[in-house]
Amino acid sequence: MEKWMKKAWLAISVFVVIVPVGILLTWNYEDAWGEWDSVDEGNTTWTPREYSGEAPLPDYNVPGWESKVMSSVGYWISAVIGMSMSVIFVLGISKAMELRRGRKI
Protein backbone atom coordinates (compact mmCIF):
# COMPACT_ATOMS: atom_id res chain seq x y z
CA MET A 1 0.00 0.00 0.00
CA GLU A 2 1.26 3.46 -0.86
CA LYS A 3 2.29 5.57 2.11
CA TRP A 4 -0.31 8.27 1.56
CA MET A 5 -3.01 5.60 1.56
CA LYS A 6 -2.00 4.39 5.01
CA LYS A 7 -2.25 7.96 6.26
CA ALA A 8 -5.60 8.45 4.55
CA TRP A 9 -7.01 5.25 6.09
CA LEU A 10 -5.79 6.47 9.47
CA ALA A 11 -7.64 9.77 8.97
CA ILE A 12 -10.75 7.87 7.87
CA SER A 13 -10.60 5.70 11.00
CA VAL A 14 -10.98 8.85 13.12
CA PHE A 15 -14.32 9.45 11.43
CA VAL A 16 -15.28 5.82 12.00
CA VAL A 17 -14.69 6.38 15.72
CA ILE A 18 -17.08 9.34 15.77
CA VAL A 19 -19.67 7.82 13.40
CA PRO A 20 -22.24 7.29 16.23
CA VAL A 21 -22.71 11.06 15.96
CA GLY A 22 -24.73 10.11 12.88
CA ILE A 23 -27.45 8.56 15.05
CA LEU A 24 -26.98 10.46 18.31
CA LEU A 25 -27.42 13.89 16.71
CA THR A 26 -30.69 12.76 15.17
CA TRP A 27 -31.83 10.51 18.05
CA ASN A 28 -35.06 12.44 18.64
CA TYR A 29 -35.65 13.15 14.98
CA GLU A 30 -37.99 11.29 12.69
CA ASP A 31 -36.85 9.20 9.75
CA ALA A 32 -35.59 10.81 6.58
CA TRP A 33 -38.44 11.90 4.31
CA GLY A 34 -39.92 8.93 2.47
CA GLU A 35 -38.18 6.32 4.63
CA TRP A 36 -40.91 5.79 7.23
CA ASP A 37 -42.06 2.42 8.53
CA SER A 38 -45.64 3.67 8.35
CA VAL A 39 -47.59 6.86 7.63
CA ASP A 40 -50.67 8.03 9.54
CA GLU A 41 -53.21 9.49 7.15
CA GLY A 42 -56.10 10.71 9.25
CA ASN A 43 -57.72 7.54 10.56
CA THR A 44 -55.84 5.15 8.30
CA THR A 45 -52.25 4.00 8.43
CA TRP A 46 -50.33 3.42 5.26
CA THR A 47 -47.54 0.86 5.42
CA PRO A 48 -45.07 0.18 2.64
CA ARG A 49 -44.75 -3.34 1.40
CA GLU A 50 -41.29 -3.88 2.80
CA TYR A 51 -38.35 -5.92 1.63
CA SER A 52 -39.37 -9.51 2.24
CA GLY A 53 -35.87 -10.77 3.02
CA GLU A 54 -33.97 -10.19 6.22
CA ALA A 55 -31.16 -7.69 6.42
CA PRO A 56 -28.66 -9.02 8.99
CA LEU A 57 -28.00 -5.59 10.51
CA PRO A 58 -31.19 -3.58 9.91
CA ASP A 59 -30.80 0.20 10.37
CA TYR A 60 -27.06 -0.26 10.90
CA ASN A 61 -27.57 -1.93 14.26
CA VAL A 62 -27.59 -5.33 15.88
CA PRO A 63 -31.27 -6.22 16.38
CA GLY A 64 -32.28 -5.61 19.98
CA TRP A 65 -29.56 -3.13 20.82
CA GLU A 66 -31.90 -0.26 21.62
CA SER A 67 -30.05 2.00 24.08
CA LYS A 68 -27.92 4.90 22.92
CA VAL A 69 -24.76 3.13 24.02
CA MET A 70 -25.57 -0.21 22.40
CA SER A 71 -26.86 1.47 19.22
CA SER A 72 -23.57 3.30 19.01
CA VAL A 73 -21.68 0.02 19.29
CA GLY A 74 -23.95 -1.45 16.63
CA TYR A 75 -23.32 1.58 14.46
CA TRP A 76 -19.54 1.13 14.80
CA ILE A 77 -19.80 -2.53 13.91
CA SER A 78 -21.97 -1.64 10.91
CA ALA A 79 -19.54 1.03 9.70
CA VAL A 80 -16.57 -1.35 9.91
CA ILE A 81 -18.44 -4.20 8.21
CA GLY A 82 -19.98 -1.99 5.52
CA MET A 83 -16.70 -0.24 4.72
CA SER A 84 -14.78 -3.51 4.64
CA MET A 85 -17.37 -4.94 2.27
CA SER A 86 -17.09 -1.82 0.08
CA VAL A 87 -13.35 -2.37 -0.25
CA ILE A 88 -13.70 -6.13 -0.81
CA PHE A 89 -16.42 -5.64 -3.46
CA VAL A 90 -14.43 -3.05 -5.43
CA LEU A 91 -11.19 -5.06 -5.28
CA GLY A 92 -13.05 -8.33 -5.97
CA ILE A 93 -14.94 -7.01 -8.97
CA SER A 94 -11.86 -5.44 -10.51
CA LYS A 95 -9.93 -8.68 -9.91
CA ALA A 96 -12.71 -10.67 -11.58
CA MET A 97 -12.64 -8.28 -14.55
CA GLU A 98 -8.87 -8.68 -14.80
CA LEU A 99 -9.12 -12.47 -14.78
CA ARG A 100 -11.73 -12.36 -17.53
CA ARG A 101 -9.59 -9.97 -19.53
CA GLY A 102 -6.59 -12.28 -18.98
CA ARG A 103 -8.43 -15.26 -20.38
CA LYS A 104 -9.53 -13.34 -23.45
CA ILE A 105 -5.92 -12.56 -24.39
Next chain:
Amino acid sequence: MHIPDGYLGPATCIVMYAIMVPIWWLAAKTAREKLGDRSVPVLAMLTAISFLVMMFNWPVPNGTTAHMVGGTLIAIVLGPWAAVIGITIALVIQAFFFGDGGIIALGANSFNMAFVLSFVGYYVYKGVFKTIKSRKPSAETFAAGIGAYAGINVAALAAAVEFGIQPYISQGYCPYGLDTAIPAMAFAHLIVAGPVAAAVTGLVVGYMRKNRPDLLNLEKLTLSEG
Protein backbone atom coordinates in the same frame (compact mmCIF):
# COMPACT_ATOMS: atom_id res chain seq x y z
CA MET B 1 -32.56 9.60 -0.13
CA HIS B 2 -32.64 5.77 0.02
CA ILE B 3 -36.10 4.90 -1.28
CA PRO B 4 -37.34 1.79 0.57
CA ASP B 5 -39.30 -0.97 -1.12
CA GLY B 6 -43.04 -0.47 -1.16
CA TYR B 7 -42.91 3.24 -1.99
CA LEU B 8 -42.49 2.98 -5.76
CA GLY B 9 -44.93 1.03 -7.89
CA PRO B 10 -43.78 -1.84 -10.12
CA ALA B 11 -43.85 0.30 -13.28
CA THR B 12 -41.43 2.86 -11.84
CA CYS B 13 -39.11 0.18 -10.44
CA ILE B 14 -38.96 -1.66 -13.77
CA VAL B 15 -38.34 1.52 -15.75
CA MET B 16 -35.57 2.60 -13.38
CA TYR B 17 -33.86 -0.80 -13.62
CA ALA B 18 -34.23 -0.66 -17.40
CA ILE B 19 -32.54 2.75 -17.45
CA MET B 20 -29.76 1.58 -15.13
CA VAL B 21 -28.79 -1.61 -17.00
CA PRO B 22 -27.12 0.19 -19.94
CA ILE B 23 -25.61 2.73 -17.49
CA TRP B 24 -24.06 -0.05 -15.39
CA TRP B 25 -22.87 -1.75 -18.58
CA LEU B 26 -21.24 1.45 -19.84
CA ALA B 27 -19.66 2.07 -16.44
CA ALA B 28 -18.16 -1.45 -16.45
CA LYS B 29 -16.95 -1.05 -20.02
CA THR B 30 -15.32 2.31 -19.26
CA ALA B 31 -13.74 0.89 -16.11
CA ARG B 32 -12.26 -2.01 -18.05
CA GLU B 33 -10.67 0.46 -20.46
CA LYS B 34 -9.60 3.24 -18.13
CA LEU B 35 -9.41 2.09 -14.50
CA GLY B 36 -5.70 1.57 -13.94
CA ASP B 37 -3.97 -0.56 -11.32
CA ARG B 38 -3.23 2.54 -9.27
CA SER B 39 -6.85 3.70 -9.38
CA VAL B 40 -8.48 0.50 -8.11
CA PRO B 41 -7.39 0.90 -4.44
CA VAL B 42 -8.33 4.59 -4.66
CA LEU B 43 -11.85 3.65 -5.83
CA ALA B 44 -12.05 1.08 -3.02
CA MET B 45 -11.14 3.75 -0.47
CA LEU B 46 -13.53 6.33 -1.92
CA THR B 47 -16.36 3.79 -1.93
CA ALA B 48 -15.70 3.06 1.75
CA ILE B 49 -15.67 6.82 2.41
CA SER B 50 -19.04 7.14 0.68
CA PHE B 51 -20.44 4.34 2.80
CA LEU B 52 -19.17 6.15 5.89
CA VAL B 53 -20.40 9.67 5.02
CA MET B 54 -23.87 8.25 4.30
CA MET B 55 -23.98 7.05 7.93
CA PHE B 56 -23.59 10.62 9.16
CA ASN B 57 -27.23 11.65 9.36
CA TRP B 58 -27.73 15.36 9.97
CA PRO B 59 -30.77 16.88 11.64
CA VAL B 60 -33.13 18.82 9.39
CA PRO B 61 -35.06 21.61 11.18
CA ASN B 62 -38.45 20.14 10.26
CA GLY B 63 -37.67 17.04 12.34
CA THR B 64 -36.32 14.73 9.65
CA THR B 65 -32.73 13.83 8.72
CA ALA B 66 -30.52 13.91 5.63
CA HIS B 67 -26.99 12.89 4.67
CA MET B 68 -24.46 13.46 1.92
CA VAL B 69 -23.53 10.69 -0.53
CA GLY B 70 -19.98 11.18 -1.80
CA GLY B 71 -20.63 10.55 -5.50
CA THR B 72 -19.28 13.92 -6.58
CA LEU B 73 -16.02 13.30 -4.70
CA ILE B 74 -15.48 9.98 -6.49
CA ALA B 75 -16.46 11.60 -9.79
CA ILE B 76 -13.95 14.43 -9.38
CA VAL B 77 -11.09 12.08 -8.49
CA LEU B 78 -11.76 9.17 -10.85
CA GLY B 79 -14.54 10.32 -13.18
CA PRO B 80 -18.34 9.94 -13.06
CA TRP B 81 -18.38 6.35 -14.37
CA ALA B 82 -16.15 5.33 -11.46
CA ALA B 83 -18.65 7.04 -9.15
CA VAL B 84 -21.49 5.04 -10.72
CA ILE B 85 -19.61 1.85 -9.81
CA GLY B 86 -18.57 2.91 -6.31
CA ILE B 87 -21.95 4.30 -5.24
CA THR B 88 -23.87 1.36 -6.74
CA ILE B 89 -21.69 -1.03 -4.73
CA ALA B 90 -22.35 0.99 -1.56
CA LEU B 91 -26.11 0.98 -2.30
CA VAL B 92 -26.13 -2.79 -2.85
CA ILE B 93 -24.40 -3.36 0.49
CA GLN B 94 -26.76 -0.93 2.23
CA ALA B 95 -29.86 -2.56 0.75
CA PHE B 96 -28.95 -6.19 1.32
CA PHE B 97 -27.08 -6.05 4.61
CA PHE B 98 -28.44 -2.99 6.41
CA GLY B 99 -31.99 -2.74 5.07
CA ASP B 100 -31.34 0.85 3.92
CA GLY B 101 -33.04 1.47 0.58
CA GLY B 102 -35.08 -1.20 -1.13
CA ILE B 103 -33.90 -4.03 -3.31
CA ILE B 104 -36.74 -3.62 -5.81
CA ALA B 105 -36.06 0.12 -5.62
CA LEU B 106 -32.31 -0.36 -6.15
CA GLY B 107 -32.60 0.71 -9.79
CA ALA B 108 -34.23 3.99 -8.76
CA ASN B 109 -31.78 4.62 -5.93
CA SER B 110 -28.84 3.90 -8.21
CA PHE B 111 -30.24 6.22 -10.84
CA ASN B 112 -30.57 9.06 -8.33
CA MET B 113 -27.47 8.69 -6.19
CA ALA B 114 -24.98 6.78 -8.37
CA PHE B 115 -25.81 8.22 -11.80
CA VAL B 116 -27.59 11.61 -11.58
CA LEU B 117 -25.70 12.85 -8.53
CA SER B 118 -22.28 11.88 -9.87
CA PHE B 119 -22.74 13.20 -13.39
CA VAL B 120 -24.38 16.47 -12.35
CA GLY B 121 -21.79 16.94 -9.61
CA TYR B 122 -18.89 16.27 -11.95
CA TYR B 123 -19.98 18.41 -14.89
CA VAL B 124 -21.05 21.34 -12.69
CA TYR B 125 -17.64 21.15 -10.99
CA LYS B 126 -15.93 21.10 -14.41
CA GLY B 127 -18.04 24.03 -15.64
CA VAL B 128 -17.40 26.17 -12.56
CA PHE B 129 -13.68 25.33 -12.56
CA LYS B 130 -13.37 26.35 -16.21
CA THR B 131 -15.35 29.56 -15.69
CA ILE B 132 -13.38 30.89 -12.73
CA LYS B 133 -10.02 30.27 -14.45
CA SER B 134 -8.04 30.46 -11.18
CA ARG B 135 -6.01 27.32 -10.49
CA LYS B 136 -5.52 27.88 -6.79
CA PRO B 137 -6.59 25.11 -4.40
CA SER B 138 -9.28 27.50 -3.13
CA ALA B 139 -10.76 27.63 -6.65
CA GLU B 140 -10.81 23.85 -6.70
CA THR B 141 -12.51 23.82 -3.29
CA PHE B 142 -15.15 26.24 -4.53
CA ALA B 143 -15.83 24.39 -7.78
CA ALA B 144 -16.00 21.00 -6.04
CA GLY B 145 -18.33 22.42 -3.40
CA ILE B 146 -20.72 23.88 -5.98
CA GLY B 147 -20.61 20.62 -7.93
CA ALA B 148 -21.41 18.52 -4.86
CA TYR B 149 -24.21 20.91 -3.88
CA ALA B 150 -25.77 20.77 -7.34
CA GLY B 151 -25.34 17.00 -7.62
CA ILE B 152 -27.08 16.07 -4.39
CA ASN B 153 -29.91 18.52 -4.97
CA VAL B 154 -30.69 17.35 -8.50
CA ALA B 155 -30.53 13.76 -7.21
CA ALA B 156 -32.94 14.63 -4.40
CA LEU B 157 -35.28 16.22 -6.94
CA ALA B 158 -35.16 13.05 -9.05
CA ALA B 159 -36.02 10.96 -5.96
CA ALA B 160 -38.84 13.38 -5.08
CA VAL B 161 -40.32 13.07 -8.58
CA GLU B 162 -40.18 9.26 -8.38
CA PHE B 163 -41.95 9.35 -4.99
CA GLY B 164 -44.37 12.06 -6.02
CA ILE B 165 -45.70 10.55 -9.25
CA GLN B 166 -46.89 7.38 -7.47
CA PRO B 167 -50.33 8.70 -6.41
CA TYR B 168 -51.03 9.43 -10.08
CA ILE B 169 -49.78 6.12 -11.52
CA SER B 170 -49.65 3.41 -8.81
CA GLN B 171 -52.30 3.31 -6.09
CA GLY B 172 -51.19 1.95 -2.73
CA TYR B 173 -47.59 3.10 -3.00
CA CYS B 174 -46.07 6.44 -1.87
CA PRO B 175 -49.10 8.32 -0.49
CA TYR B 176 -47.71 11.79 -1.15
CA GLY B 177 -47.82 13.58 -4.48
CA LEU B 178 -45.33 15.89 -6.13
CA ASP B 179 -46.66 18.92 -4.21
CA THR B 180 -45.50 17.34 -0.94
CA ALA B 181 -42.51 15.26 -2.04
CA ILE B 182 -40.62 17.95 -3.94
CA PRO B 183 -40.64 20.66 -1.23
CA ALA B 184 -39.80 18.12 1.50
CA MET B 185 -36.86 16.58 -0.36
CA ALA B 186 -35.67 19.98 -1.62
CA PHE B 187 -35.75 21.50 1.88
CA ALA B 188 -33.69 18.71 3.48
CA HIS B 189 -31.08 18.75 0.74
CA LEU B 190 -30.90 22.47 -0.04
CA ILE B 191 -30.34 23.51 3.57
CA VAL B 192 -28.68 20.49 5.24
CA ALA B 193 -27.29 17.68 3.06
CA GLY B 194 -26.24 20.08 0.28
CA PRO B 195 -24.07 22.34 2.46
CA VAL B 196 -22.55 19.29 4.18
CA ALA B 197 -21.73 17.72 0.81
CA ALA B 198 -20.32 21.01 -0.48
CA ALA B 199 -18.10 21.55 2.56
CA VAL B 200 -16.75 17.99 2.75
CA THR B 201 -16.22 17.57 -0.99
CA GLY B 202 -14.71 21.03 -1.36
CA LEU B 203 -12.30 20.62 1.54
CA VAL B 204 -11.15 17.14 0.50
CA VAL B 205 -10.61 18.10 -3.14
CA GLY B 206 -8.91 21.39 -2.18
CA TYR B 207 -6.63 19.50 0.22
CA MET B 208 -5.73 17.05 -2.54
CA ARG B 209 -4.97 19.85 -5.02
CA LYS B 210 -2.69 21.49 -2.50
CA ASN B 211 -0.86 18.44 -1.18
CA ARG B 212 -1.28 15.60 -3.67
CA PRO B 213 -2.22 17.05 -7.06
CA ASP B 214 -1.02 13.81 -8.68
CA LEU B 215 -4.05 12.05 -7.18
CA LEU B 216 -6.30 14.40 -9.12
CA ASN B 217 -4.45 13.50 -12.30
CA LEU B 218 -5.30 9.81 -12.37
CA GLU B 219 -7.10 8.84 -15.58
CA LYS B 220 -10.76 9.78 -15.25
CA LEU B 221 -13.64 7.60 -16.37
CA THR B 222 -15.54 10.24 -18.30
CA LEU B 223 -17.86 10.29 -21.30
CA SER B 224 -15.19 11.00 -23.90
CA GLU B 225 -12.84 13.98 -23.95
CA GLY B 226 -12.12 14.00 -20.23
